[in-house]
């Protein structure tokens with residue numbers, strides 16, 4: 492095949508005789524070309540020197556892909572192309588765009604912030620993608636596979652929806668079945684670049700961290716200002732082999748990036764620490780790298796902290812760090828922020844509150860507050876997930892329980908997204924109101940009055956968030972204190 496676009500307009504068949512009308516080239520890579528078809532499937536045709544070896548791999552991937560859960564979000568081969576082509580058919584994720592759109596600013600948009608915030612959904616969209624990608628890869632890893640050549644060209648995301656798809660499964664490895672390539676330049680772990688290790692789940696996690704870092708800060712973690720003067724070959728080789736210092740290394744004065752000094756405001760302390768562990772401690776020692784689960788949690792925590800500037804004409808997103816924080820774009824203070832904090836409480840009939848871990852020498856306390864998560868809300872809508880109440884919720888079960896947002900006149904509205912009981916109390920524990928489960932056109936949100944300040948949002952005893960981590964033996968406590976219940980609640984405070 493000399494000119495791949497020659498195939499546009501042609502009909503290809505799979506080994507079961509189904510026909511596909513090629514309509515356009517979607518992407519081209521080192522190993523092949525991906526085409527769109529009139530049948531809404533994608534077709535990958537291998538054009539590499541190793542294409543005979545890939546023929547065998549594609550049959551293996553088709554078989555394995557059928558056994559993996561759909562949560563991996565990977566488009567595995569669903570049919571194999573008929574010779575002379577070496578390639579396969581996969582599902583197309585409709586309405587998804589390449590992750591490159593979130594990583595590289597196109598030349599036609601001049602202003603970096605205009606692109607970051609207005610054209611690509613800003614900080615919360617990027618954190619959402621970071622969370623979803625870690626989750627997809629984790630699903631693949633816990634099933635015993637590594638993805639191997641992670642790069643933005645292989646990932647497609649929905650602009651509007653909370654959705655992501657990974658399209659190129661060619662190099663997935665089970666360890667026993669070796670991939671034909673070991674990674675993508677600028678995203679591969681140094682042990683791959685130095686040829687001293689094979690691709691694995693920890694090299695995937697390294698590539699993921701590079702990708703997340705680039706997406707959030709617009710900088711590559713190892714490309715500093717000096718790279719502009721150097722030859723592209725030298726830069727690529729030095730990055731891939733881990734020869735350069737991390738641009739965010741607090742203990743190094745080498746390899747600094749001026750741009751990063753402006754964009755590191757898009758990293759929380761938790762994310763900064765995970766990147767330091769990956770690119771400093773774990774650069775050459777893979778066992779020191781954080782896990783995908785840690786990145787997932789950090790993305791979720793960061794997203795909870797994002798607020799949208801409520802100053803007129805400015806919608807920039809940034810992290811709420813307290814009453815004195817200001818918008819990095821327009822320098823104004825947020826007018827009104829609602830701060831939500833999730834807590835655990837053990838309550839007995841006698842209204843005595845005791846700590847969850849206090850069973851050996853139980854001591855009644857006046858108030859016991861066991862802070863778990865924090866969320867800040869200005870204009871934007873936020874979702875309260877199960878893990879907001881309990882970090883040990885298995886990630887497969889981490890659905891949304893409620894949504895909070897602002898009404899047109901600036902009040903806080905709470906929407907119940909499940910069929911469980913959610914109550915709102917004022918600070919005097921009077922005036923309890925039930926938040927009815929949301930039904931389109933039937934139930935509206937419950938609006939919280941602006942003053943006085945403190946409100947509590949209660950979930951009915953343990954609803955949906957009970958896990959095995961709650962080792963507390965309620966029967967033992969009840970012997971001493973009578974009827975006992977563990978409550979999950981959120982304290983809603985208005986700041987600013």
Ligand SMILES: [Zn+2]
Nearest residue numbers: 800805818821
């Ligand atoms: Zn602003």
